[in-house]
Amino acid sequence: MTTRLFGQRVERVEDQRFLRGRGRYVDDVLVDTHAGTLHAAVLRSPHAHARIVGIDVEAVLDLDGVHAVWTHEDLPGPMAEPLPLLIPHPALTHGRTQHALARDEVNYVGEAIAFVVAEDRYVAEDAVDLIRVSYEVLPPVVGIDAARAATCAVHDDVPDNVGARMEQRNGDAPAAIAAAPRRISLDLMIERSSCQPMEGRGVVSRWDPDTSRLTVWSSTQTSTGVRGCVAARLGLDLDQVDVITPDVGGGFGVKINHPWPEELLVPMAARALGRPVKFTEDRREHFISSAHERGQVHHVEVGFDDDGRVLGLDVMFWHDHGAYSPYGLIVPIITATQLLGPYKPGAYRVRFESLFTNTVMVTPYRGAGRPQGCFVMERTMDAIAAELGLDRAEVRAANFIQPDEFPFDHGLVFQDGRELEYDSGDYPASLHKIKELIGWDGFPALKAEAAAEGRRIGIGLACYVEGTGVGPYEGAHVHVETSGKVKVAIGLTTQGQGHATVFAQIVADELGVPLEDVEVVSGDTRRMPYAVGTFASRAAVMSGSAVHLAAKAAKDKALRIAAEALEADVDDLEIVDGVVRVRGTDASLALGTVAVLSNPLRYAFDEASKLATQFVVGDPGKPPVAEDDEPGLEGRDFYSPQRATFASGMHAVIVETDPDTAEIRILRYAVVHDCGNIINPMIVEGQIHGGVAQGVGGALYEKMEYDESGQLQNASFMDFLMPYVTEVPGEIEIDHLETPSPLNPLGIKGAGEAGVIPGSAAIAAAIEDAEGIAITSMPISPSDLFALRSRKETP
Template identity: 35%
Template structure:
């Protein structure tokens, strides 16, 4: 029987009560006394020299408080990049400045040029139209390959070229990899594009800056996945405000998907400007602004090759990737195509030799950074498309080819730096075949054929590195931060508990799952436990939520803090029960003395801690509150096998997803319902990437898909009823809960399954098409059919 409380139970998400009744408190719900509004005047050209900005007429417009331009940021820092990549030749990446407001040049459509602060939003917008701007338009670079031509216009004049870095991994293996290709019995080659995406969280970004002159303290309310990281980056690198004078609050946040990790110009601006004008300053992004100012995702162009021996064993993999950085380096942008991508190129397979080359390129486009999966979907997509293509070329069953090459012994040290602690890829593949009813596929294919539709089956595996990340390792790899997390468990006098966690919940359901863990450890009801998150003044520290890390890293910190609390509580219980501490047991919220009927309740002990009349004051302090920082020993490695069945309408090219199954191994699961929801959402985004979504620039750097009229988000009727399963469980070996993380799996695992299925459908209709680039729109599929 399923559990009804604690770890493994599926209580409903307690946060949903306020979200579904309109009681959530989002950043845009925050309105402060004396608040002003800022409107950003943004570049409408992709590349140009700012010849002049005349704000004099605008300054006299009704309601205008003050207008800022780049010149007002003299002596203020630029937006920092949090990760430095060292290239193939041992040189650091090229790292251009990233001003809060553009200075000298504009480098992408949407680049902020001036900020108009007024009493109302409309007044600010009116004044923006009165600013006289003279921009000399320059030719733009949009395509990554042509951006590297010697005569290409330079995005940053001070750099030697548009190349950010040329990264080789593992450089020492390159010769051996090339040699393996020379000896191969078969080589499969695939060129593909991983399409540029816009994250589009339901809530656009918002920032409110509030300077309090009385105590010289600034507060930034912002739509962030990691308020402490913003405090550190903005305080230390941009505005020079020490942490004790800077509070960052990320209240309810309506989805992030990575794009709310980064430190953005608008956050720094409202904080800076509020100090200047001594009034709160608020900015709320419109959806149109989001398209041209939120960091985009993906945008890789790749050639990948697989060398196989005569028995179809994988011998080597070689890849060449161009990765678009956009016009500036967003906070974690350089790490995405490198350490979050190259390290995943082994996938689920025991390929002994791998070499990954990545050229990161500046272009006149919106900066590109992490988006759900970040590097890992790009790795998985190319590898799983490649394996499928190889199976087709060799005339072997794609599942059999995968099984033959699976890693089966753990721990497994890959040739790309990471060591998988645990996994069972055969088990997830078996489970997928079962829940998908794979044996019934041929009958379903025939039924579709009878309706004039071509049915295809696509299968793939995935591995991801989550629980980001061991600080000493990422430090060696160029991270300019540690990636631990922290939690404080505060037990109140009557036994209820507040847990201050560094993870931030913006859809993940932490307010439900984290209390389940504490309730399980102590044996009290979950209703006695609340978590507090998102406010740097209330939480010890935190590196935030991304990379499927919340439970694996912050949850582990919480467990460590709770263990400290329990140790201290046992000392108090021992005193109250006049027993030896070693004999005290905690079960179901009661302390007992082993082998006796002596016991006292959790609440008796917590009350004693705060009303220490009968208390071992000579040994321990009153109170019951503990903090722990947890730095993971390794990444976690969730894995799984996905399958998708599609129908293609050969007359129109329209693809419909008929069946989709996901068999995941997430290690231990705290709340199965929430895990399923995470997988559902991830698959929806993966299907969005595979069939619908594309951020498309024209050659002048204008974003053509700049609204929902042209950028297709998945809707409910674009996705099927998913069959998801996480019964395969190989617990993580190095964190206390044995959890691996589930937030990104769906987005990583689903695109190759969808594309493999469409390729298979076309083959079943007699059209052998090697590849179609995402998104597989009806138009593209029709063209592929009619080539």
């Protein structure tokens, strides 16, 4: 029998290509035309807030090599309208999106104003420098405090800078807190940061006048979304537009914002000029004109009993969504609901205000609001433990949802508009595993030994729950070639998650073929025109389920056709190593032969070789496949979930803080993770490793440093701190727990963001344990810790 691949440590099939430098990214796309590819550059605002008084492009038009320049007033029809509000919400009373090119006003440094196309990028950049813009500079609103003060407004019709207010509750939290025997309040903050994929945004487009077709190559996480927007804004039928996503050098959320201005401007220019056009952003452009996340300020009121059980929890927070809100309220809604983690407070109320500022807009970044919520809840748990003098793990255990309480309905509404109902989990078992993995119970002795040596070490713990696999749907197409090879098409894009491996594992298992015979193609609307995208830890759940269903459909058809050819009962057939055979006999057919037989044309069938060989015309009255079957050996299916499935996990970390320099060093890092049934443990662990690295960056290094005028002060890799291999734990100790989800056919949950979610919370707890100083804001640098020490020592 063929060894089952689901759950096995199968090596990634895509890695050799990347390791040998054979990856092909958007900037590598060479469009083969006689005239050659043109290149684009963008003029961006130098001001955080200003009215555009006038734009003079006359000098540009005289520059040799320039083919065209566009400002807002040059944009045709729908191209001049604001970019789409991707996820509206009733509470978003003042949703705002930017234009492809700014009209009348700019609201952050980096906003696109003019678009130049030239023979090469050098000429295009020179042309941008020749454009003269007259501005009336306006006072900027920078940061949450300034937005709340509302001494000036980002948008004239939103004088208080509040884009949305929202409240959710389950029970009467203020009353429960007032009646609780113990009460504390906390003020907590996570600062603004951003994801920085090694490959920034890029787009290439070609218009074919002979076929009236537009081809777009984009480094995106949502190829079908880009396709829809491009078609709508350029007045094309959907079938006239093909979007291809080649290899993507990292996404982490920043590439889900469809469309970026350049994803519309480049195709528009390609069609207008009759030549391919390319745009590739530079690193500074990515810092100042893509998207940021994380910035939130929280006030917490909590009431609890003498055992640490939470009786009432009341949270008010302020979310910085930047100058525009294309993704609506997704990030703060996730924070508001996922803040609860694995716990069940007696009563819960959460309120937030989502605020406009004159800074880069906010869209989801790996974790998408969960790191902030986890930080708030876990700092609250630690504060309760400190107030009562209890073990921090015991306080968490006292508040856990128990295994026999699933499904557990929190009485709130999640990001997808459906009930916040956890489907499965075992939080006490995870806690037991993480304590064993990190050596929790033995740590006090270790800490005492270090103190005797003049060293400061501390331990921290953080728990999280992550809603994954959100809808609405994903699809898959599985096609068995006459060679026996299997081609799989999914609508998702891939940015390094190992899709080509895990989806091939699912298909190989279901169809009974060798893994090397399965090829997975993603992010090409020619192969799968309808999809949603790769984000929100949804790929494995959504596309994995769709791939499973499509492979099953192809298998069922193969067995029907083979049963007729072999004159056997379908129930007596099996597929092993790409061969359909009758159990207990020598009768068999290669799967490729079954694919041949699935064609309604007639073939001569050689009994000796069991192969369909020569095409013949004969016996037209008898179709080779069932009358209700379509030709071809293939399956296509779509999967839509009832609701999100909830993964979970716990991180623990031991840190050392230098008594003199306040340097923070991670000594050990441990993870227990539950993503349901695991398709490939090695790939899941790779996702965890990457997430932990980003979590370390978010906890200790990475933040956007704006000055009061809205200028980003660290918009380069020289100034924006990132963890290197010397800062990321060399070994991350990982254990798995598998509580299968009942909501999908594979029992799986998402795993893509789990590694980053509890990082700040766990590291903050460990630093606090080492220093005896309350840590209420992240990230924390050595300078920040040194300042905290100084304030503690000053009477």
